[in-house]
Amino acid sequence: MQSTESTISSADQEKNRRLALTGVVAMALLSSLLWAGVLDADLPAKQFLTLHTTLEVASIIVAMLGFGIAWHAYSQDRPGNIALLGAVLFGTALLDFGHTLSYAGMPDLVTPSGPGKAISFWLPARFLVAVGLLVIALRPWQPLKNRYTRHALMGAVLLYVALIYWAILFRPEQVPVFFAPGQGLTPLKVKVEYLLVAIYGTAAWLFYRQSRRNVGFNAADLFAAAAIAGLSELFFTRYGSVTDLVNASGHVYKIVSYYFIYRVVFVDSVHLPFDALHQALSKEKVRAAEQHSFVRTLDLLEEAVLELDRRGRILSANSGWWLLVGTAPMVDTSLLAHVHEEDRSAFELHLVGLVSGQKDEFRGRYRIQTHARPEQWMECRFVVERDDDGEVTGARGVLRDITKSYLQERHITYMALHDALTSLPNRVLLEDRIKQAIQQASRTGNRVGVCFIDLDHFKNINDAYGHKAGDALLLTLSQLLKDCLRDGDTLARWGGDEFVVLLPDLTTADAVRQVAQKMVEAMRQTVMLESLAINATFSMGIAVYPDDESSGDIDSLLAQADRAMFYAKSQGRNNFQLFADMSSKGLGKKELYIQTRLAQAIRDQRIAVWYQPQVAASAHADGRQRLIGVEALARWHDADLGWISPGSFIPMAENLGLIGELGHLVRRQAFEQFREWRQTHPDLTLAINISKRQLFASDFMLVLLADVERYELDPRSLVLEVTESVALMDVEFAEERLRQLSNAGFTLAIDDFGTGYASLSQLHELPIGELKIDISFVRRVHTTEGLRMAQGIISLAQALRLRTVAEGVEDENTASVLRDLGVDVLQGYFFARPCPASEMSALPLFVNGETLAD
Numbered sequence: 001m002q003s004t005e006s007t008i009s010s011a012d013q014e015k016n017r018r019l020a021l022t023g024v025v026a027m028a029l030l031s032s033l034l035w036a037g038v039l040d041a042d043l044p045a046k047q048f049l050t051l052h053t054t055l056e057v058a059s060i061i062v063a064m065l066g067f068g069i070a071w072h073a074y075s076q077d078r079p080g081n082i083a084l085l086g087a088v089l090f091g092t093a094l095l096d097f098g099h100t101l102s103y104a105g106m107p108d109l110v111t112p113s114g115p116g117k118a119i120s121f122w123l124p125a126r127f128l129v130a131v132g133l134l135v136i137a138l139r140p141w142q143p144l145k146n147r148y149t150r151h152a153l154m155g156a157v158l159l160y161v162a163l164i165y166w167a168i169l170f171r172p173e174q175v176p177v178f179f180a181p182g183q184g185l186t187p188l189k190v191k192v193e194y195l196l197v198a199i200y201g202t203a204a205w206l207f208y209r210q211s212r213r214n215v216g217f218n219a220a221d222l223f224a225a226a227a228i229a230g231l232s233e234l235f236f237t238r239y240g241s242v243t244d245l246v247n248a249s250g251h252v253y254k255i256v257s258y259y260f261i262y263r264v265v266f267v268d269s270v271h272l273p274f275d276a277l278h279q280a281l282s283k284e285k286v287r288a289a290e291q292h293s294f295v296r297t298l299d300l301l302e303e304a305v306l307e308l309d310r311r312g313r314i315l316s317a318n319s320g321w322w323l324l325v326g327t328a329p330m331v332d333t334s335l336l337a338h339v340h341e342e343d344r345s346a347f348e349l350h351l352v353g354l355v356s357g358q359k360d361e362f363r364g365r366y367r368i369q370t371h372a373r374p375e376q377w378m379e380c381r382f383v384v385e386r387d388d389d390g391e392v393t394g395a396r397g398v399l400r401d402i403t404k405s406y407l408q409e410r411h412i413t414y415m416a417l418h419d420a421l422t423s424l425p426n427r428v429l430l431e432d433r434i435k436q437a438i439q440q441a442s443r444t445g446n447r448v449g450v451c452f453i454d455l456d457h458f459k460n461i462n463d464a465y466g467h468k469a470g471d472a473l474l475l476t477l478s479q480l481l482k483d484c485l486r487d488g489d490t491l492a493r494w495g496g497d498e499f500v501v502l503l504p505d506l507t508t509a510d511a512v513r514q515v516a517q518k519m520v521e522a523m524r525q526t527v528m529l530e531s532l533a534i535n536a537t538f539s540m541g542i543a544v545y546p547d548d549e550s551s552g553d554i555d556s557l558l559a560q561a562d563r564a565m566f567y568a569k570s571q572g573r574n575n576f577q578l579f580a581d582m583s584s585k586g587l588g589k590k591e592l593y594i595q596t597r598l599a600q601a602i603r604d605q606r607i608a609v610w611y612q613p614q615v616a617a618s619a620h621a622d623g624r625q626r627l628i629g630v631e632a633l634a635r636w637h638d639a640d641l642g643w644i645s646p647g648s649f650i651p652m653a654e655n656l657g658l659i660g661e662l663g664h665l666v667r668r669q670a671f672e673q674f675r676e677w678r679q680t681h682p683d684l685t686l687a688i689n690i691s692k693r694q695l696f697a698s699d700f701m702l703v704l705l706a707d708v709e710r711y712e713l714d715p716r717s718l719v720l721e722v723t724e725s726v727a728l729m730d731v732e733f734a735e736e737r738l739r740q741l742s743n744a745g746f747t748l749a750i751d752d753f754g755t756g757y758a759s760l761s762q763l764h765e766l767p768i769g770e771l772k773i774d775i776s777f778v779r780r781v782h783t784t785e786g787l788r789m790a791q792g793i794i795s796l797a798q799a800l801r802l803r804t805v806a807e808g809v810e811d812e813n814t815a816s817v818l819r820d821l822g823v824d825v826l827q828g829y830f831f832a833r834p835c836p837a838s839e840m841s842a843l844p845l846f847v848n849g850e851t852l853a854d
Contacts, residue, residue, distance in 0.1 A: 020223050066261060089258075126229075310355045310393070449502070450545070613843070631827065721751040
């Protein structure tokens with residue numbers, strides 16, 4: 001036998017055999033559910049696809065882990081069967097990968113995916129494992145004779161895998177039929193599965209015989225792997241549908257079989273070598289213990305080494321000690337005389353415990369008084385010295401100068417708890433102080449005030465004067481606010497232009513008003529930044545413990561202060577509001593709730609996208625409408641408030657700086673759905689609203705083009721809608737940005753046209769392709785004045801060769817009038833209300849309506 005065999009004890013063999021038998025018996029009993037018909041139930045196709053993919057990925061991972069260990073832990077004195085197992089696992093993982101990608105519902109891999117194609121990958125993978133286990137059962141457990149044999153094995157496996165892939169993907173007509181749609185498994189497939197069961201059973205029988213002879217390798221786990229794999233194949237002779245539980249159970253059995261194979265590879269390639277290493281280390285530890293007393297002193301010689309008597313006086317010291325303290329060697333010197341006076345008592349206490357025999361050693365960081373530096377930190381380690389009778393004679397120790405690293409560590413700790421710009425406490429330190437203040441208040445019965453401060457229109461200062469001026473203003477204002485506070489109060493920077501003031505030990509709730517008013521008064525003065533005179537204001541929200549938050553939850557207390565701050569902004573800014581006052585008035589609760597939940601809703605992707613169809617004004621001769629596009633609309637349903645109007649949360653997203661994230665979320669959802677629709681409606685267009693902040697964002701073009709490329713869309717199929725006021729608010733910049741979008745291929749539309757102040761010359765200069773008539777004009781087309789206004793807008797658009805879209809069409813009469821006026825596209829409840837993508841796909845207009853290409 002080889003060395004590997006001798007390392008497995010009889011006890012381990014017996015333990016492995018019991019585990020293997022238990023596993024096989026348990027899996028066999030569970031397989032009885034197959035014959036009882038319990039597993040005949042079908043799963044929904046989508047759920048089964050997810051389950052199947054998960055199971056296959058798990059089996060591929062286990063196989064690749066086994067291959068990695070077997071291949072890279074191999075050496076010439078290791079058993080060759082492990083290398084064979086590794087090659088088999090690698091080839092099986094590659095074939096299982098093809099099987100996974102070929103399953104019904106997966107994207108097409110060269111040829112269409114389906115049950116037959118998946119089975120064509122499945123059977124060669126199972127044959128590879130079955131034959132590999134049988135060969136290993138027949139082959140002696142010994143090293144390979146030739147060092148290159150394992151590479152030849154791997155080459156043969158890869159060639160086998162390549163031939164299987166080539167035949168299935170490029171010669172599918174030559175692959176036998178294993179699955180007939182509507183009929184299920186073919187007789188050939190069932191016969192092959194029973195052949196696999198026979199091969200696995202033979203291998204399992206051989207491995208079980210070897211395990212009873214207590215051979216040196218883990219034959220019991222190989223028996224379990226072969227037996228359970230055979231049980232797995234029984235499942236694949238019985239399933240009637242590719243999505244039933246029989247099929248899924250067979251995959252689970254396959255993973256269990258892989259697990260036992262992985263155990264064999266791991267034990268032989270990793271566990272046993274580590275056991276041998278552990279035995280060698282144990283022997284080395286015994287030898288090291290004999291030399292420990294000699295090596296102990298040598299380990300300390302790199303730094304200052306001292307020997308002390310029982311009184312703490314230095315008996316001997318190396319040159320490193322005198323170099324550290326910066327003096328010439330002296331006699332009769334006490335170590336305590338060199339310790340910093342603030343650390344001396346603590347150091348002396350530890351030293352007394354050491355020389356009195358109460359402890360054998362102590363470690364610590366202490367300052368040493370030297371002439372070179374005012375603050376020199378030492379890391380000390382002292383051990384007790386005893387004579388042959390065990391009596392303490394003194395101590396010896398080593399000291400290392402850690403001044404530089406200690407100061408860096410202290411600086412890092414400071415920076416971790418303080419804001420880099422203002423040096424104020426940051427969130428981490430603030431929350432710790434709030435926690436301490438609440439604990440103190442709960443004992444004394446006092447109150448704690450938390451003030452959330454946000455500077456008003458701070459972005460305008462950054463935009464107008466630059467970020468350096470903004471940083472200078474933050475520094476100045478933070479100092480003004482600190483001057484208004486008591487000694488025990490805390491001013492912290494929350495982030496950006498937001499600050500939080502902690503007011504502990506308040507005897508009354510009104511005390512916080514006095515401090516808040518003092519801060520408001522301080523902010524009314526003009527701040528001079530070099531030659532700039534700036535008047536800054538802030539909005540402040542205040543929450544008080546325990547009046548507003550009795551449980552002491554810090555997050556809730558901060559959230560209430562934050563809500564009160566938003567309410568202060570809604571009240572005109574430049575003021576402070578108490579959460580208690582706001583609650584008693586019942587003002588702004590819904591708006592504050594929406595503001596508080598909006599950011600989380602965007603992060604959790606709870607903003608959905610609905611769609612409304614756009615139809616050509618002119619129908620076919622048979623009266624069928626022609627669907628030409630859809631408009632993507634954001635919708636938000638909150639668990640507490642229900643449906644929240646876009647007219648509420650979209651402006652809030654603008655004001656809170658969340659419109660970029662919201663727009664990105666809506667755009668990606670719409671693009672993904674639009675890509676699917678374009679497969680059946682290739683000439684469909686998608687209209688998306690673009691806000692002011694999105695349009696003027698510096699990275700808008702890059703992000704938009706990246707999304708278009710990611711979802712493989714044609715920019716010419718996308719209509720970007722901007723309001724009339726946005727397009728003309730900064731004509732020079734807007735024209736440049738709109739022209740960039742137009743040059744990229746996008747169609748640009750002026751939304752809500754007629755409500756702004758566009759002139760003919762401005763419209764002529766802008767690269768606009770579409771005018772969207774505001775709903776207010778559409779609703780008035782039945783009046784003389786409204787008809788004239790609509791006719792004027794349409795005539796203007798026709799003169800500029802712009803397409804016109806009328807939104808808000810709610811009845812046939814309105815649609816007829818607009819058709820007569822020459823409108824190109826109609827949109828409104830008359831055709832369909834906004835709805836989710838699933839409902840849109842089911843609309844008769846979507847299913848039967850023709851696109852313009854039709």
